[in-house]
Amino acid sequence: MRKTANLFVIALFSGAITLGAYKLLFENDANISFEKEETPFVNTSLATSAKGAGINEVDFTIAAEKTVNAVVHVKNMTLSKGSPFGSFLFGYEASPRPQLGTGSGVIISPDGYIVTNNHVIERSQELEVTLNNNKTYKAEIIGADANTDIALLKINAEETLPYLAFGDSDDTKIGEWVLAVGNPFNLTSTVTAGIVSAKARSISSRSSQSFIQTDAAVNPGNSGGALVNTNGDLIGINTAITSQTGSYVGYSFAVPSNIANKIVNDLLEFGNVQKGILGIRGGDITPGLMEEVGIEVSAGVYVGFVEEETGAYEAGIKEGDVITMVDDIKVTKFSELTGYLSAKRPGDKVKVGVIRNGETKEIPVVLKKRLTDILPIMGLTVKNLSKEDQKRYGTKKGVKIVSVPEFYKDYGLENKVIVEVYDDEIEDIDKARSVFGKISKYDRISLTTLNEKGERERLIFR
Structure with a gap:
């Protein structure tokens, strides 16, 4: 009997505890409040540039309207020489056959001067230019430079033509929005958008050419077309892509407007390109070079040799110097140096900043003609x-x-x-x-x- 009573008391006590817990935790749930805690978010937005940074804030229409009418379609009629094997095997030479190449060009003056790529017009027997309004004209080659791949054409039109003025490509920023305008695949004027991916890009070990790299889609036929910023300023001439298929895969390259503008002026004034050279041979700073020659500078152009009778030689630049500046423009690699100097002529003066034995020096140099x-x-x-x-x-x-x-x-x-x-x-x-x-x-x-x-x-x- 006592055992039964003890069990009853224990059961009663357990039930009371259970009931109390239920009342406390569940029935009063509506009265439980939590202190509001702010989530520690970090603001990662960047200040927008004057030209607009966000894709939703950029208006491409004004730049496109300013550009499409100044970009032309260039047709190049050439005559192939036929196969040399016919003459070797059968004693006759195959007759030349007409071949048609196409590209783009940019009108840069109201009286019909047009800039394009040299490879668009090379070996031409006849050149034809079609404007965006479908009017067609015969074109004359004023001059061309294979080294920079720039050519200058002239058409004679009755009316004043829409044109683009050269902008300052040195002011172009990596990440800036740009438009590529041209005639890919024989289509009429086509506009694509992208950003500047890199500046002073060298794409060949055999050339020191300096390009603007973008991810605006460029395909065969775009060569010679315009690269413009969102203000509609001409900042480059589209020239090349890197591709295993021959079509666009994400990289395109343009000759900077400062170089193209200088080439055009040289062709008009002198009939050929006037190139001012510094007179050094060198290369980019690499970890291996730093260890080999014992320098602590990690970026710049190492001077490996100074040519006699050049501006660098006469100004006192020496082998072992590291060039880090030119006219207040920072130089981190060889293509940046050559790209800047490509817009200079013989007789122009530049300030060259060098590091020599740990000390920084500024040396004025007069550029000379290549010897x-x-x-x-x-x-x-x-x-x-x-x-x-x-x-x-x-x-x-x-x-x-x-x-x-x-x-x-x-x-x-x-x-x-x-x-x-x-x-x-x-x-x-x-x-x-x-x-x-x-x-x-x-x-x-x-x-x-x-x-x-x-x-x-x-x-x-x-």
């Missing part, structure tokens, strides 16, 4: 004539061959002076490079040379 150059196609190294050379060879015009690649060693070209290529008179290495830049690897090359006795000789290479 030596390697000509395209044949690979001949040539130099301008010195006063002694002019007296020895009896000419004030021409370029002296100072080095010959192995393929041409047996032709006795070394130390001869090239005075004509085809019927073009060669005044200096600038003209020589321009003429050789227009020669295809399939063309035969006709050279007129002088030896030290002043005797002329005509050589034809196939």
Whole structure:
């Protein structure tokens, strides 16, 4: 009996505890309040630029309207030479066949000057330009530069033409919105948008050319078209893509407007490109180079050699210097230096900032004309004539061959002076490079040379 009573008391006590817990935790749930706690969010938005940073804030329509009517379609009619195997195997040479190439161009003046790529118009027998209003004109080549891939055309129109003014490509910022306008795949004016992915981009180990890289879609036919910012300023001429398929895969490249503008002015004023050189050979700073030469500077251009009779030599730039600035523009790699200097002419003055033995120096340099150059196609190294050379060879015009690649060693070209290529008179290495830049690897090359006795000789290479 006592055991039963004890169990009853325990059960009663347990029930009371359970009932109390239920009342406390559940029935009074509506009266429970939680202290409000602010979530510690971090504001990651960036201040918008004057041109607008967000995709929803950028208005592309004004820039597109300003650009499409100034971008033209360029048709290049060439004649193929046919296969050389016909002549070799069957004793006859195939007759030339017409071939049509297309690209784009940008009107840069109301009277019809048009800038495009050299590769769009090279080897042309006939050029035709179609405006955005479908009017068509014959075009004349004013000049071209194969090194920068820029060419200048002229059309004669009755009316004043819409045109784009060159902007300042040095002011372009990485991440800035841009539009690419051209005629891809033979379509009429097409506008694509992207951002500036990189500046001073070099895409070939054989060239020091400096490009603006964007992710605006560019395809075959866009070459020579406009790259503009959201204000409609012309900041580049679309030139190339990197692709294993031949079509756009996310990278496109444009010649900066400052370089294109300088090339155009040179072609108009001088008929060829006036290139001012610093006179150094060097390269980017790498960890291996830092360890090899014992320098602590991690970015800039290492000066490995200074050419005699150049502005750098006369100003006192020395081997082992590291160039980090030019005219208050920061230099972190070789393509940035060459890109800036590409917009300069002989006689221009620049301030070069160097680090030497841990000390920073600012050295004024007067740029000079290039004294030596390697000509395209044949690979001949040539130099301008010195006063002694002019007296020895009896000419004030021409370029002296100072080095010959192995393929041409047996032709006795070394130390001869090239005075004509085809019927073009060669005044200096600038003209020589321009003429050789227009020669295809399939063309035969006709050279007129002088030896030290002043005797002329005509050589034809196939």
